[in-house]
Amino acid sequence: MSDLTKQTSGEPSTIERVEITVNGQTVQARTDKPLIQACVQAEVEVPHYCYHPGLTPEGSCRICQVEVQQGKMPARVMVACRTPVMPGMVVNTETENAHDARRECLEFLLKNHPLDCPICDKAGECTLQDYSFAEGQGEGRSVEPRRKLEKRKDLGDVILLDQERCILCTRCVRFMEEVPKSPQLCVAGRGSHSTIETWNDTPLSGNYQGNLADVCPVGALTLKSFRFKARVWNLTKTASSCGECSRGCATTVEVLRKGEVTRIRPRHDEDVNGWWICDTGRFALDAFSLADRLVGTLLPSASRGWDATSVEDGLQIASDMLTTGDKPLIIASPWLTQEEGGELLALGQKINAQVAFVSTASNDLADDVLHTGDPGPNRRGLSDLGLKAMTAEEILHTASEHSTVLCIGERVGRLLGEGEAEGFNGLPTGARVLLFDCELPEAPTEGNSPIDIAIGLPSSVERVGHWVNIDGLRRNILQARPAPAGVWNTLRLLKHLHELLTNREVQS
Amino acid sequence: MSHETYLLSRMERGDSHTLAGYEAQGGYAALKKILSEGTPPKDVTDVVKESGLRGRGGAGFPTGLKWSFMPNEEQDSRTRYMAVNADESEPGTCKDRVLMERDPHGLLEGCLIAAWAMSLHGVYIYVRGEYRMSYRRLEEAIQEARAAGLIGKNIQGTDFSCEIHMHKGAGAYICGEETGLMESLEGKRGHPRPKPPFPAGFGLWGQPTTVNNVESIFNVPFILERGADWFKAIGSKKSSGNFLCCISGHVEKPGVYEVPLGTPASTILNEHAGGVWRGHNLRAWIPGGSSTGFLRPEIIDTPMDHESLKEVGSMFGTGAMIILDQTASVVHSALVLMDFYEHESCGQCSQCREGTQWLAQVFQRIHDGQGRMEDIDLLSDISNGMAPGKTICALADAAAIPTHSVIRNFRDELVEYVQAGGHTAVSKKRALPMETV
Numbered sequence: 001m002s003d004l005t006k007q008t009s010g011e012p013s014t015i016e017r018v019e020i021t022v023n024g025q026t027v028q029a030r031t032d033k034p035l036i037q038a039c040v041q042a043e044v045e046v047p048h049y050c051y052h053p054g055l056t057p058e059g060s061c062r063i064c065q066v067e068v069q070q071g072k073m074p075a076r077v078m079v080a081c082r083t084p085v086m087p088g089m090v091v092n093t094e095t096e097n098a099h100d101a102r103r104e105c106l107e108f109l110l111k112n113h114p115l116d117c118p119i120c121d122k123a124g125e126c127t128l129q130d131y132s133f134a135e136g137q138g139e140g141r142s143v144e145p146r147r148k149l150e151k152r153k154d155l156g157d158v159i160l161l162d163q164e165r166c167i168l169c170t171r172c173v174r175f176m177e178e179v180p181k182s183p184q185l186c187v188a189g190r191g192s193h194s195t196i197e198t199w200n201d202t203p204l205s206g207n208y209q210g211n212l213a214d215v216c217p218v219g220a221l222t223l224k225s226f227r228f229k230a231r232v233w234n235l236t237k238t239a240s241s242c243g244e245c246s247r248g249c250a251t252t253v254e255v256l257r258k259g260e261v262t263r264i265r266p267r268h269d270e271d272v273n274g275w276w277i278c279d280t281g282r283f284a285l286d287a288f289s290l291a292d293r294l295v296g297t298l299l300p301s302a303s304r305g306w307d308a309t310s311v312e313d314g315l316q317i318a319s320d321m322l323t324t325g326d327k328p329l330i331i332a333s334p335w336l337t338q339e340e341g342g343e344l345l346a347l348g349q350k351i352n353a354q355v356a357f358v359s360t361a362s363n364d365l366a367d368d369v370l371h372t373g374d375p376g377p378n379r380r381g382l383s384d385l386g387l388k389a390m391t392a393e394e395i396l397h398t399a400s401e402h403s404t405v406l407c408i409g410e411r412v413g414r415l416l417g418e419g420e421a422e423g424f425n426g427l428p429t430g431a432r433v434l435l436f437d438c439e440l441p442e443a444p445t446e447g448n449s450p451i452d453i454a455i456g457l458p459s460s461v462e463r464v465g466h467w468v469n470i471d472g473l474r475r476n477i478l479q480a481r482p483a484p485a486g487v488w489n490t491l492r493l494l495k496h497l498h499e500l501l502t503n504r505e506v507q508s
Numbered sequence: 509m510s511h512e513t514y515l516l517s518r519m520e521r522g523d524s525h526t527l528a529g530y531e532a533q534g535g536y537a538a539l540k541k542i543l544s545e546g547t548p549p550k551d552v553t554d555v556v557k558e559s560g561l562r563g564r565g566g567a568g569f570p571t572g573l574k575w576s577f578m579p580n581e582e583q584d585s586r587t588r589y590m591a592v593n594a595d596e597s598e599p600g601t602c603k604d605r606v607l608m609e610r611d612p613h614g615l616l617e618g619c620l621i622a623a624w625a626m627s628l629h630g631v632y633i634y635v636r637g638e639y640r641m642s643y644r645r646l647e648e649a650i651q652e653a654r655a656a657g658l659i660g661k662n663i664q665g666t667d668f669s670c671e672i673h674m675h676k677g678a679g680a681y682i683c684g685e686e687t688g689l690m691e692s693l694e695g696k697r698g699h700p701r702p703k704p705p706f707p708a709g710f711g712l713w714g715q716p717t718t719v720n721n722v723e724s725i726f727n728v729p730f731i732l733e734r735g736a737d738w739f740k741a742i743g744s745k746k747s748s749g750n751f752l753c754c755i756s757g758h759v760e761k762p763g764v765y766e767v768p769l770g771t772p773a774s775t776i777l778n779e780h781a782g783g784v785w786r787g788h789n790l791r792a793w794i795p796g797g798s799s800t801g802f803l804r805p806e807i808i809d810t811p812m813d814h815e816s817l818k819e820v821g822s823m824f825g826t827g828a829m830i831i832l833d834q835t836a837s838v839v840h841s842a843l844v845l846m847d848f849y850e851h852e853s854c855g856q857c858s859q860c861r862e863g864t865q866w867l868a869q870v871f872q873r874i875h876d877g878q879g880r881m882e883d884i885d886l887l888s889d890i891s892n893g894m895a896p897g898k899t900i901c902a903l904a905d906a907a908a909i910p911t912h913s914v915i916r917n918f919r920d921e922l923v924e925y926v927q928a929g930g931h932t933a934v935s936k937k938r939a940l941p942m943e944t945v
C-alpha cells in the first residue's frame with residue numbers, strides 16, 4: 001500500500017471521540033479532526049474553500065464560519081476548519097450571525113471575481129456559485145474596477161490558470177506539496193496583489209496535475225483538455241473504478257449525452273485512492289472512444305475484408321469452433337470482472353479448456369502515490385479465481401500446442417502484441433482463432449487474417465461488475481453509458497455460449 | 509517632568525551602546541545576581557508577573573503571564589525558544605529603535621533573564637530590515653557579551669547556557685505579527701498562523717516559544733533589580749511602569765519620551781513635545797500607532813494607559829502618538845493609512861485581502877471627489893465585515909479600527925468631502941492650506 005493510502009486508510013483504534021452537538025444533533029466527533037469534519041459527520045454542510053479533507057487545513061478563506069458555544073462562554077462565530085473539537089461544544093451553523101459572517105466573506109470574495117460564469121468551465125460545479133446562491137446577497141456593492149490579471153496563464157500541458165477567477169484558497173499549492181510531494185506552485189506577491197504562480201513560469205510536471213482542476217473550488221485551474229468541451233450539467237456521472245492500473249482508483253465517469261466519455265474524475269475512497277487519481281487514469285479517454293468499435297460479429301471474407309453478421313449467429317459459429325479439435329486455449333484480459341471471470345472458468349471447464357489471462361507487462365509509471373505500474377486492473381481477482389497469469393510471450397508459446405484459441409476481454413488483442421510478442425501473427429497458422437474484444441487489432445499487412453471470428457464486447461464503461469485491486473479490495477465498475485448497438489453484455493454472451501455448448505453436448 | 513526616566517537613563521553617556529558603558533552603569537548586575545544566587549526560574553517569572561508589566565508591542569498582554577504559559581520543562585522536554593519582536597513597523601512607532609541603537613546590552617540582559625526564567629535554549633531577535641544601525645549595534649553587543657562570557661555555553665561559569673541569534677526582516681509589516689514573525693524566521697512567507705495552537709505550545713519550528721516586544725524585555729532587568737513593588741508603584745492601576753512615547757506629526761519637538769503609563773496625552777503633547785506646532789490648533793490625534801484610530805481633540809486629556817484609552821474607544825497600542833493640526837485632512841490621512849494596510853496585508857484571509865483594498869479604493873474616491881453619501885455606510889459595513897476577530901491575525905482589525913474612528917469622530921469631514929467634491933475643493937474652503945502628515 002502506498003504512503004498516501006496508508007495515511008487515509010481505516011480508522012486507528014486509538015482515535016479519541018467526544019460528544020458534541022451540531023444543529024441539535026448529538027455527534028461523537030473525532031478529536032483529531034477539525035470541527036468542520038464533525039459537521040460533515042452530522043450531515044450538515046458548511047461552506048468551505050480553503051479546507052479540503054485530503055489536505056492540511058489552512059483556515060484562510062474564512063467562509064466556514066459557524067456559531068460555537070463552549071461552556072459558559074457566550075456563543076462565538078468561528079471558522080470550523082481550524083477549530084479543534086472540544087467535549088460539550090454546541091455548534092449551530094444556521095444562526096443569523098453565522099450566515100452574516102459567511103455572507104460578508106462572500107461579498108469580499110466576489111469583489112474582484114470576474115463573474116464570467118457563462119463562459120467558465122467550472123460553472124455548475126463551482127462552490128463560489130453554489131454558496132453565493134445559498135448565502136449571498138443579490139447585488140454587489142462594490143463600484144470599484146475589478147482586478148485585471150492574467151486570464152490564460154499556461155501552467156504546462158495539463159492546466160491553464162485564470163488568475164482573475166482565483167480566490168487564493170491555496171488548495172493547489174498545498175496539494176502539490178502534500179500529495180505528489182512536488183511543491184511547484186506558490187503564492188507570489190502580497191495582499192491584493194497575490195497570484196498563484198510556478199517558479200519562474202516553469203511548466204508543471206508530474207502525473208498528478210489533473211487533480212489541481214478538481215481541488216480548485218472555482219474556475220481558476222482548468223484542464224486544457226476539457227476547456228469548452230461541455231457544460232457540466234450535460235454530463236451524466238456514474239461512479240466506477242479506474243482500469244489503468246491495479247490500484248483501481250474510485251472514479252466518476254462523465255459521459256456527454258450518452259456518447260463519448262468526456263471526463264474522468266476521482267471519487268473519494270478512503271482505502272483505495274483517497275481523493276486523487278493520476279493523469280494516466282484521468283486522461284485514458286481514448287480507451288473508451290466510440291470510433292472504430294468492434295460491433296456484432298465479423299467473419300473474414302474471401303476478399304480480405306470482413307463479413308458482418310449478428311452476435312447470435314456468431315456465437316453459433318464460435319460454439320462449433322470450440323467443440324471441434326482438441327483442448328482449446330482460452331486467453332482472458334485482466335479487464336474482465338470477477339463475474340465474467342467466473343463465467344469464463346465455468347465455460348472452460350465445460351469444454352475442457354485451459355484458461356489463462358494475460359499478465360500485463362509493468363510500465364514505468366509506478367510511483368509512491370497511487371500508480372502501481374501494473375496496467376491490469378483485475379489481475380488479483382482473476383488470479384484468486386484460479387486463472388493462470390501468463391505473459392504474452394508465454395501465451396503465444398503455449399498456443400502452439402492448441403488448435404483453437406479464444407481470446408476474450410477488453411484490450412486482449414492489444415495485450416497479445418505487447419513487448420516482444422507478435423500478437424495474432426504469432427499464433428500457430430492453421431489454429432482457429434476467436435477474438436471477443438472491443439476493437440479489431442491492426443490488420444496484418446499480408447496474407448489472410450489470422451482471426452477466424454471476431455465478436456464485439458462492451459468496454460469497462462459499458463459493463464457492471466467487480467474488480468479486485470492490488471490490495472485485495474473488491475470494487476465496483478458501473479455502466480456509464482449503453483454499449484453500442486449490436487454489442488452484447490459480456491456475461492450474457494458467455495452464458496449464451498455456455499448454453500449453446502450444453503445443447504450441443506445433449507444433442508451429441 | 510518629575511518622574512524617573514529609567515529606560516532612557518543610561519543613554520546620556522556616549523558609550524552607552526558598549527559593554528563598558530553598560531557595565532559602568534550597573535549593567536548585567538541583575539543577571540549576575542540571579543546566576544550567582546541560583547534564583548529558581550519560577551521566582552523570576554513570578555516577579556515579572558507580580559510587577560504587572562504589560563507587553564509594549566501593542567496588545568498589552570501581561571508579560572509574566574505569557575512566560576508562565578511555557579510548558580513545564582519536566583513534562584515537556586522539547587527545545588524552547590524566545591523570539592524578540594524588533595520588527596517595529598507600526599506607523600508612528602520608533603521606540604525600540606532607540607533602545608537597540610543606544611542600549612543594546614539592556615535588551616540582551618533582558619533576553620538572558622527571560623532565557624533563565626523560561627529555561628530557553630535559544631533567543632532570536634527579529635530586527636526590522638531597515639534598522640541597519642540597530643542590527644549593527646546589537647551584533648556588536650552580542651560579540652562583546654559573548655567574549656565576556658555572558659552569552660553562549662556556561663554563562664558566568666554556571667550550567668546556564670543560552671545563544672542569542674539575530675535575524676533581519678525584509679520589509680513586511682506583517683512579519684511583526686508574532687506568528688507571521690515565526691513563519692518568517694523559519695524561512696517561509698510571513699503568513700500569520702491561526703491560533704490555536706498558541707506559540708507557547710507550538711511556536712518556532714513547532715517548539716514552545718514566547719514572543720516578546722523589545723521594550724517589554726528591556727524592562728525586565730530593571731524589575732528584577734529593583735523589585736516588583738517599585739515597578740507597580742509607577743504608572744496607573746492596571747498599567748504599570750514607564751513607557752516610551754514616540755510622538756510625531758505636527759508637534760514642535762517630535763521624539764521619543766519616557767513617561768509613566770497613565771500620563772495624560774495632553775501632558776506628553778504640551779510638556780514634552782512642545783505642543784502643536786506653529787501655535788496651531790489640534791485637529792485630531794492618534795494615541796498608539798496608526799491602528800488605534802483618529803481621536804477628537806476634546807479628549808486629548810485622556811491618560812495614556814490601556815484602560816483609559818479603551819474607554820474612549822481606542823487602544824494603547826504601541827504608545828506612539830501622531831498629532832494632526834488644523835491644517836491636516838483626516839480623510840487624506842485615513843487614505844494614506846488604508847494604502848499602507850492594503851500594501852501590507854499578507855493576502856491570506858479573504859476579508860483582509862479584499863477589504864483593505866476596498867477601503868483604500870473607497871477612501872480614494874471620496875478624496876478624489878467621487879464619493880457618495882452611501883459610501884460612508886459602505887465603509888462602516890466593510891470594516892464590520894473585516895473585524896473584530898474575523899481573520900487569522902489582527903491586520904484586518906488594524907485597518908477597520910481607524911476607519912470606524914473616522915466615521916465616528918470625523919463624520920463631518922467625510923460629509924464635507926462628499927458634498928464639496930473632494931480634497932481640492934475642501935482645501936479651498938479651509939482657512940489654512942491643508943498639509944498631510
